[in-house]
Amino acid sequence: MFHHLTRVMPAEVIPVQDAVGRVTAVPTPAPHNLPTFRRSTMDGYAVRAADTYGASESLPAFLQVIGEVPMGKPASITLGIGQAALVHTGGMIPETADAVVQIEHTQTISQSQLIIHNSQLFPYEIEVFRAVAIGQNVLQIGEDVHQGSEILPAGHWLRPQDLGGLLALGITEIAVTRRPRVGILATGDEVVPPQQSAGPGQIRDINSYTVGGQVQQAGGIPIYGGIIPDNFAALLAAAEHMLAAADMLVMSAGSSVSVRDMTVEVMNGLGQPGVLLHGVATRPGKPTIVGVVDGKPVIGLPGNPVSAMIQFDMFGTPAIYRLQGIQMAPRRGLVWAQLTQNIASESGREDYIPARLTDGEVGMLATPVFGKSNLIYTLVNADGLIKVPLNKGGLLAGEWVEVRLF
Amino acid sequence: MFHHLTRVMPAEVIPVQDAVGRVTAVPTPAPHNLPTFRRSTMDGYAVRAADTYGASESLPAFLQVIGEVPMGKPASITLGIGQAALVHTGGMIPETADAVVQIEHTQTISQSQLIIHNSQLFPYEIEVFRAVAIGQNVLQIGEDVHQGSEILPAGHWLRPQDLGGLLALGITEIAVTRRPRVGILATGDEVVPPQQSAGPGQIRDINSYTVGGQVQQAGGIPIYGGIIPDNFAALLAAAEHMLAAADMLVMSAGSSVSVRDMTVEVMNGLGQPGVLLHGVATRPGKPTIVGVVDGKPVIGLPGNPVSAMIQFDMFGTPAIYRLQGIQMAPRRGLVWAQLTQNIASESGREDYIPARLTDGEVGMLATPVFGKSNLIYTLVNADGLIKVPLNKGGLLAGEWVEVRLF
Numbered sequence: 001m002f003h004h005l006t007r008v009m010p011a012e013v014i015p016v017q018d019a020v021g022r023v024t025a026v027p028t029p030a031p032h033n034l035p036t037f038r039r040s041t042m043d044g045y046a047v048r049a050a051d052t053y054g055a056s057e058s059l060p061a062f063l064q065v066i067g068e069v070p071m072g073k074p075a076s077i078t079l080g081i082g083q084a085a086l087v088h089t090g091g092m093i094p095e096t097a098d099a100v101v102q103i104e105h106t107q108t109i110s111q112s113q114l115i116i117h118n119s120q121l122f123p124y125e126i127e128v129f130r131a132v133a134i135g136q137n138v139l140q141i142g143e144d145v146h147q148g149s150e151i152l153p154a155g156h157w158l159r160p161q162d163l164g165g166l167l168a169l170g171i172t173e174i175a176v177t178r179r180p181r182v183g184i185l186a187t188g189d190e191v192v193p194p195q196q197s198a199g200p201g202q203i204r205d206i207n208s209y210t211v212g213g214q215v216q217q218a219g220g221i222p223i224y225g226g227i228i229p230d231n232f233a234a235l236l237a238a239a240e241h242m243l244a245a246a247d248m249l250v251m252s253a254g255s256s257v258s259v260r261d262m263t264v265e266v267m268n269g270l271g272q273p274g275v276l277l278h279g280v281a282t283r284p285g286k287p288t289i290v291g292v293v294d295g296k297p298v299i300g301l302p303g304n305p306v307s308a309m310i311q312f313d314m315f316g317t318p319a320i321y322r323l324q325g326i327q328m329a330p331r332r333g334l335v336w337a338q339l340t341q342n343i344a345s346e347s348g349r350e351d352y353i354p355a356r357l358t359d360g361e362v363g364m365l366a367t368p369v370f371g372k373s374n375l376i377y378t379l380v381n382a383d384g385l386i387k388v389p390l391n392k393g394g395l396l397a398g399e400w401v402e403v404r405l406f
Numbered sequence: 407m408f409h410h411l412t413r414v415m416p417a418e419v420i421p422v423q424d425a426v427g428r429v430t431a432v433p434t435p436a437p438h439n440l441p442t443f444r445r446s447t448m449d450g451y452a453v454r455a456a457d458t459y460g461a462s463e464s465l466p467a468f469l470q471v472i473g474e475v476p477m478g479k480p481a482s483i484t485l486g487i488g489q490a491a492l493v494h495t496g497g498m499i500p501e502t503a504d505a506v507v508q509i510e511h512t513q514t515i516s517q518s519q520l521i522i523h524n525s526q527l528f529p530y531e532i533e534v535f536r537a538v539a540i541g542q543n544v545l546q547i548g549e550d551v552h553q554g555s556e557i558l559p560a561g562h563w564l565r566p567q568d569l570g571g572l573l574a575l576g577i578t579e580i581a582v583t584r585r586p587r588v589g590i591l592a593t594g595d596e597v598v599p600p601q602q603s604a605g606p607g608q609i610r611d612i613n614s615y616t617v618g619g620q621v622q623q624a625g626g627i628p629i630y631g632g633i634i635p636d637n638f639a640a641l642l643a644a645a646e647h648m649l650a651a652a653d654m655l656v657m658s659a660g661s662s663v664s665v666r667d668m669t670v671e672v673m674n675g676l677g678q679p680g681v682l683l684h685g686v687a688t689r690p691g692k693p694t695i696v697g698v699v700d701g702k703p704v705i706g707l708p709g710n711p712v713s714a715m716i717q718f719d720m721f722g723t724p725a726i727y728r729l730q731g732i733q734m735a736p737r738r739g740l741v742w743a744q745l746t747q748n749i750a751s752e753s754g755r756e757d758y759i760p761a762r763l764t765d766g767e768v769g770m771l772a773t774p775v776f777g778k779s780n781l782i783y784t785l786v787n788a789d790g791l792i793k794v795p796l797n798k799g800g801l802l803a804g805e806w807v808e809v810r811l812f
Contacts, residue, residue, distance in 0.1 A: 210566045
């Protein structure tokens, strides 16, 4: 079936903030580096790392704080030897600095200086109790994403973190594939609309609406065509009419063999190539009829509601994904997966490690995606989060872990 | 926090066909039995089971077929001893019949009779090669659901199969809780709107929109309040304004300590009880501030985007669920679970068995929900489907199985 499904919905441009659950129509390159400037990951002091070398509790380094980098402003301070600048988390690092000392590892020389911080009465002196390496506590330019790299491929199902990744780069509109319109017809002489009371021998149409719900969950728009009489001409006319107005057609057949056979005839009467697959060996599920007409998927479902939903999940949902150009079906929920490498963690704390999921020999494999937690792309590149339980000092490769899809 | 969250959104009545992802406001009892009449699960003959006892290939039973039950019509035929009625899958069983013989286990006496079937030239005679027990191949009245039984509790997150369960009973409108409006404010002197270019020291607001996407996924409606200056009066005014118009408030703080402290003050300034929880031991995630004001959840998120999303997933999403009155958070995707009992299956076929998932000692437990595949409530009562792989003759209790959430 999918061999014949080469048609992908045309694109439309929508605001990124409305794009959760939509599918990218084209690949997106990064228009610039992220971050665009060197940022502190801590509240502390921007320093020249060399000035802290050898510093310890017993032998602190002394530095002169000559100013503060205000949030949201360029770091215009120039540091000389032995000088530092007060900097906040997310603040810019002065060009002459190459590391940040955490505020917790410093002490101002006198108590009164603590007040001076807020009054910006510079300069004042601090003691530094730990050495920092070059680049420590600093996000480098392009560390989140490099200019020109592909941040999202075409056919990507957009999640909240993807919106963040786009907006961080100033991309506020995105080309997504249109949501496919899926026509749904019910047949069966015993079937009456749900709002009607069902007499002896009659049942209400529910397959139109369970399948309609599945269509919505897959990203499509259901178009309900109602119940069509069990005769070839009526069903063919209704199917032709619906197929012209929709991007995909689903016929929920009555339960009897004759009606099912009619669905095959109707599908072949609609156009080329028509029926591609008739009957699948699963339980539950009487034979489902799968076809393509003029590039549009056409599916004939069995009448019983459980089979109809399961078969739609197997053929209809992937077809709607395909129409949207989805390259990889979205995963949801909690999964257990086997860890591919060790993860260190501190006891007394619950850790969440972004991870990428792949299919393993038995079940799934979880590969941690390491990266600073400020980087939105650690989540853009992950399928979920590995939970390292409280009071567990890390996890070992080969261990089964719980991954919360995200 | 949840202790203080007693407020549930008021109800609104909507069409069932639009209710996927919404949450039931009240429990729903079944207005009548389902099915309302005895239905055949096979194409075949409605019979008196006793007439088939002892039948075999070598010693078939002979029955006289006296009529056909038309689909969607009452079964008005009265069977005498040794008589049968042609019946289709889903068709009504005559009152005097108590079982159905599959058409494959019968043969008409002469070849010409095969044509007679469609011409409805009754009576004709058949041979029956297998005995059937009373009730075999028959759906009993109320076998899917009994009149008066609770089909859905209040606080149930509606899935496509739930829609089917409701519509099958003629319930076309349902009371659901209103979708909570979630106000989102960003703060931080370094933060600029996504459509604006970010100068040195500045970053674009992305947390509003990643969290907004999470709000939508949880069933809420995000209301974007933009970026508020880092000062107490401005933030308090914006928060008061937003909280009056919304059912929940999220403040995405700047990254610095001072701004975080301000969020606490603002939250306490909004009303009672104010801040309930300040700081959570997880990674990533600087302290999140969680509070309730006049029954509305208020959450102060850390500035960094990864922490903000993870923390919102931990506190914000459950709060939105709670506002909707959800009793059990929805599960999605594929999970591995340990089977609680044996499942028989035929080799050469892929089986899907509806199953209920519960938490076990290690991971999840999957308990098969058995029932005929015509019964929508086998799916309503299941969390997912166990896949029995092709060419595997069943599964054993204790085995780990893949469950497709559904």
